[in-house]
Amino acid sequence: MTILDFVGIITFALLSAGFYLIGPRMLIFNxxxxxxxxxxxxxxxxxxxxxxxxxxxxxxxxVGFFLYWFGLQAVRTMLERSVSLNILRSYAAGTPIQTIxxxxxxxxxxxxxxxxxxxxxxxxxxxxxxxxxASMVTILYRVLRINE
Amino acid sequence: MKSTLILFxxxxxxxxxxxxxxxxxxLQTALLKVxxxxxxxxxxxxxxxxxxxxxxFVVVFLFWMGAFLSWFGVRSHLExxxxxxxxxxxxxxxxxxxxxxxxxxxxxxxxxxxxxxFRANLLERSSNGFQITSKGRWIATAASFLHQQSR
Numbered sequence: 001m002t003i004l005d006f007v008g009i010i011t012f013a014l015l016s017a018g019f020y021l022i023g024p025r026m027l028i029f030n031x032x033x034x035x036x037x038x039x040x041x042x043x044x045x046x047x048x049x050x051x052x053x054x055x056x057x058x059x060x061x062x063v064g065f066f067l068y069w070f071g072l073q074a075v076r077t078m079l080e081r082s083v084s085l086n087i088l089r090s091y092a093a094g095t096p097i098q099t100i101x102x103x104x105x106x107x108x109x110x111x112x113x114x115x116x117x118x119x120x121x122x123x124x125x126x127x128x129x130x131x132x133x134a135s136m137v138t139i140l141y142r143v144l145r146i147n148e
Numbered sequence: 149m150k151s152t153l154i155l156f157x158x159x160x161x162x163x164x165x166x167x168x169x170x171x172x173x174x175l176q177t178a179l180l181k182v183x184x185x186x187x188x189x190x191x192x193x194x195x196x197x198x199x200x201x202x203x204x205f206v207v208v209f210l211f212w213m214g215a216f217l218s219w220f221g222v223r224s225h226l227e228x229x230x231x232x233x234x235x236x237x238x239x240x241x242x243x244x245x246x247x248x249x250x251x252x253x254x255x256x257x258x259x260x261x262x263x264x265x266f267r268a269n270l271l272e273r274s275s276n277g278f279q280i281t282s283k284g285r286w287i288a289t290a291a292s293f294l295h296q297q298s299r
Contacts, residue, residue, distance in 0.1 A: 005206035012210050020294070056152045057207045064207075068214030074221020079295050084176070084228065084261060085288070088270055089295075091280040092288035104249050107231040116235060125242035126235065134239040137232050145172030146227050147255075 004044070004053040008061050011040040015065065019072045024080055026073065033069045040065065151201040155208060158193035159215050162186045174227050175220065176268040186216055 014036045022029045044050070044058055078085065083103055090096050108124065111117035116130035126134055140146075166182045175182060190212050197203035226232065230252065237243060237251055262278055265271040270284035280288065 001206065002204060005204050008206060008210050012213070052202075054151070054203070056149055057204055059149075060152050060155055060207050060211045064211030064214035066214070067218040068210075071214060071217025071219075071221045074225060075217065078221070078224055079291055082224075082228065083230070084265060085291050087261060087265065088280065088284050088288040089292050091271065091278070092285050092292070096278070103230055104234070104252055105245065107234055108245060108248065111231055111234060116231070117238065120242070122244045123242045124234075124238055124245065124248065126238050130235055131239065133232075134235040137226065137236055138239065140226055141236065144167060144170075144223070144226065147172060 002050060002052045003047060004050050004057060004061070007040065007043050007047070011036060011061075011065060012068070015068055015072065019076070024076060026076070029073075029076075033072075037065060037069065151197055151203045154197060154201075155193060155203070155211060158189055159212065162189035163219055165189070174264055174268070175224055176264065176270065179268070186212070 015033060018029060018032045018036065022032060041062070087096070108117065111124075111130070112119060115127050116133060117124050118127050118130075162185055165185045169178055169181050169185065190208065194203075194205050194208040197208060198205055233252060233256070234248055237248060243251070262271060265284065266273065266278065269281055270287065271278040272281050
């Protein structure tokens with residue numbers, strides 16, 4: 001195992017620990033990840049040249065850690081908001097819930113808060129940003145053959 | 149950079165193979181198969197890269213973890229996100245909240261959610277409707293653990 005491998009494992013462990021310990025406090029989590037990411041880059045710069053390590057390995061790790069950071073955020077969102085996970089957890093707890101109506105109302109409010117949707121009286125329509133996202137989603141539904 | 153290109157291409161092959169297996173269905177219905185596919189490609193690519201280009205196994209593994217988690221997160225959101233589905237509906241025409249709720253429930257009713265969990269072997273039928281399987285209980289426990297740790 002090279003020094004690069006060792007630094008990579010420590011960075012991965014720190015990002016994972018941050019996800020576990022910091023929880024849904026996304027601002028703190030992102031700040032922490034930025035520090036860890038920066039620490040990784042700084043370590044490589046200070047230790048370079050690293051025996052038996054290639055620059056392409058460093059590049060792969062940089063991309064991999066960035067994707068890991070992004071993926072952890074996606075997983076955190078799922079833990080907090082996934083309807084299916086909430087249904088499963090309720091069955092596991094012995095108090096099954098099934099309704100999703102409240103979730104839809106909440107999501108519409110989220111859509112407005114994130115400037116994806118605009119409300120005109122009783123009607124919702126897409127903002128410019130919402131149109132862009134909706135177009136991307138449509139393309140991805142078709143590419144991935146997700147039932148529309 | 150040839151090695152990085154091989155690594156990225158290998159991951160994309162794993163994603164394509166997974167999509168062929170999923171055929172547009174939800175990740176949860178074939179999660180073990182998808183994990184198996186990724187494990188296969190991870191091992192194949194890391195052996196090739198290490199043998200021919202002296203690329204570290206650890207680096208391949210760490211990259212793959214990040215890339216897989218991102219793909220998993222994005223795909224899960226695309227297939228399940230209520231908000232994204234709302235945007236998709238409203239893209240065709242402006243709608244009231246009542247119309248959106250009705251349209252969503254026509255496409256993704258509460259019953260269909262339970263059917264999806266049943267198809268993924270996370271719930272099983274019982275005399276009272278559904279009950280959780282051991283696989284479902286494992287996932288629910290892990291999710292609750294991560295969720296509660298944050299409180």
